[in-house]
Amino acid sequence: MDTLFRFFAQFQPLPTKAQEAIREICSVIHLKKNEELQPIGHTCRTIYFVKKGIARIYYYKDGIDITESFSFENSIIARVESLFTTKPSRKAIQIVEDAELIAINATQLFKLYDIHPSIERLFRKIFEKGYVETVNRMESLQFHTAEERYSTLLHEAPDLLRRVPLKYIASFLGITQVSLSRIRATLK
Amino acid sequence: MDTLFRFFAQFQPLPTKAQEAIREICSVIHLKKNEELQPIGHTCRTIYFVKKGIARIYYYKDGIDITESFSFENSIIARVESLFTTKPSRKAIQIVEDAELIAINATQLFKLYDIHPSIERLFRKIFEKGYVETVNRMESLQFHTAEERYSTLLHEAPDLLRRVPLKYIASFLGITQVSLSRIRATLK
């Protein structure tokens, strides 16, 4: 749990009372590779903190598994398009590498916003950062070639390449596995 | 100015004091087609509300003009990747159709967050919505074909097709103008 509050401290200092309030709506979860955390069609009402391991958000397009994003140690994972609209999500969360997660009950969290402004501010900042990352990711999908996107990943997240199967990385980059394999071959 | 507060009311009711505080950090701007609102290399410290007209965020990739997004009447435009990081933006804001904008001083706005929790909440919700839209847009760029993206635009934003030059729409869809022209021809 300390890991979580160290993570929070990077964004916003929290009074003890606020910390305690958050602690009460959290629970620790251990999951093995390939297990499903949240299924498709379910409305997202939980925000997860990845303490250890890797999780991914994915969905199906024409029957094909597409990875939207990965979350590693010390980061937040949530299907925001469902969390913020309270609509069912077409996406699921799955464990990619044995993981320890902290589940934060979002329904209760949002209620805490009224009592502890520091908590509202904390999550505002966390999601502002997520927003910025998504804007940057969109830019890379919009106008970088597949090869550029792969090279960038190789530089900025070599860990991802080592720990995540290429089949997931391909769709994350917006290309097929075959195409990714080809790009890797030309870069050797 | 009423338009702005009607827009805000969709997200969050504001006490009169908070409304007054916002009013003080706003100014109305009239701009003509093709005028630059914020140049490249400038750190974004202003949030704009589009009351009338159209604006776009764009940048250059290998010397080519790429449109990242459009904003129409009754919406917010800001270069969030700069606004939330206080880093200079590689992007610029330009007017696409003669516009009337309300400029909100973001530096002062963020100070108001401490005084008026309702204002912090309002903008939290506004940017949460922007976040969701960006996630959805990313999904469309990641795994829909160019033709699918164009058709979706045709259905969901026919106004955009009528009021915005195709050269901007092409890069917005992540393709070249020639390719867009081809897609339009096959759909006739």
Added chain:
DNA sequence: GCATTCCTTTTACATTTGTTAAATAATCGA
């Protein structure tokens, strides 16, 4: 109203990426 500029389409060809299938490599469980 005309000339100029800008926007859009078209053509031809090059390049990239997708598709399908098969071969090879790596991983996992009994």
Added chain:
DNA sequence: TCGATTATTTAACAAATGTAAAAGGAATGC
């Protein structure tokens, strides 16, 4: 450890998109 499953690469061909150049249309300023 072996067999089976899963992941990755390779090959061959099809489809989509990019590039460059030219032509036609539309809009704009003088």
